[in-house]
Amino acid sequence: MRVLITGCYGQVGHCLTAQLVNKASTIVLALDRDQLDITNQDAVNAIADDFQPTIIINAAAHTAVDKAEDEVDLSYTINRDGPSYLAQAAQRVGAAMLHISTDYVFEGNKIGEYDERDVTHPQGVYGESKLAGEIAVAKACDKHIILRTAWVFGENGNNFVKTMLQLGATRDALNIVGDQFGGPTYAGDIANALITIAERISQGDTVDYGVYHYSGFPHVSWYEFADAIFDTAKEQGVITTKPSLTSITTDQYPTPAKRPSNSCLNINKITDAFSIEASDWQAALKNIQAYAG
Numbered sequence: 001m002r003v004l005i006t007g008c009y010g011q012v013g014h015c016l017t018a019q020l021v022n023k024a025s026t027i028v029l030a031l032d033r034d035q036l037d038i039t040n041q042d043a044v045n046a047i048a049d050d051f052q053p054t055i056i057i058n059a060a061a062h063t064a065v066d067k068a069e070d071e072v073d074l075s076y077t078i079n080r081d082g083p084s085y086l087a088q089a090a091q092r093v094g095a096a097m098l099h100i101s102t103d104y105v106f107e108g109n110k111i112g113e114y115d116e117r118d119v120t121h122p123q124g125v126y127g128e129s130k131l132a133g134e135i136a137v138a139k140a141c142d143k144h145i146i147l148r149t150a151w152v153f154g155e156n157g158n159n160f161v162k163t164m165l166q167l168g169a170t171r172d173a174l175n176i177v178g179d180q181f182g183g184p185t186y187a188g189d190i191a192n193a194l195i196t197i198a199e200r201i202s203q204g205d206t207v208d209y210g211v212y213h214y215s216g217f218p219h220v221s222w223y224e225f226a227d228a229i230f231d232t233a234k235e236q237g238v239i240t241t242k243p244s245l246t247s248i249t250t251d252q253y254p255t256p257a258k259r260p261s262n263s264c265l266n267i268n269k270i271t272d273a274f275s276i277e278a279s280d281w282q283a284a285l286k287n288i289q290a291y292a293g
Helices: 011-020 041-051 072-093 125-140 161-167 187-202 222-235 270-275 283-287
Strands: 002-006 028-029 056-059 096-102 143-147 174-178 208-211 246-248
Touching: 002 011, 002 041, 011 028, 011 187, 028 041, 041 072, 056 072, 056 187, 072 096, 072 125, 096 125, 096 187, 125 143, 143 187, 161 174, 161 222, 174 222, 187 270, 208 270, 222 246, 222 283
Parallel strands: 002 028, 002 056, 056 096, 096 143, 143 208, 174 246
Antiparallel strands: none
16 A cells, blocks of 8 residues: 555644554655645646555645635635645546545534535635535546544644643633534544545455545534543643633634534444444543643
């Protein structure tokens, strides 16, 4: 298995690289934007032609949701054009393309969990550009897996867990949104899911290509997630005093980009197809010292 990873310094890319580098019979080329600009088609083609990957995993993205409202062209260049170039290169060299997407492709107001058959209706530039990337990948590469996920956190990069720990170290009280719900998803579990799929493809198993959902369980609000973070941090001595938390509404915390009130993803399809279980975010928090650095 020859795996090309893009965005290798991001949350998922970092975990992918760490998990793959020591695997037997696996050759990894892990590149970040300084080493490969995925928006440069000639550069993408040159890497693909030289390395001849059997799997391309795109973990690169423009994920600054609020900035995307102003950085429209940049968002589409990174989230649509880059994946399109990678998928075209994958098709040309006979590789499979694994691409990470997001719950933001949905409107976010459904009652119940979103599954892969639900109609997409993004509410902001970030979601629109990610949906455009999904469409481009599916069009360009026959062997594609699009993995939608949500509420990603990990030891590397910026995320909600790190933000809470930083704020909790300096503030006695915090207001946390309590009317947005989703499944926190550990980046290491996303990486493991992608590797499981890649290995099945490389082994020649019959794979149903297309869109899959993957996220954590149980589903919680941001307020409930923050409460769990601080409980764990206090238990493990990362903080000495838990800040007082107040649940507020989305309207009380306005942002440039609209957030989904419902980011809950149904993962039955990926579980049935690949025996991949939901991300156990509560277990991932047990190593909370790793997020506090």
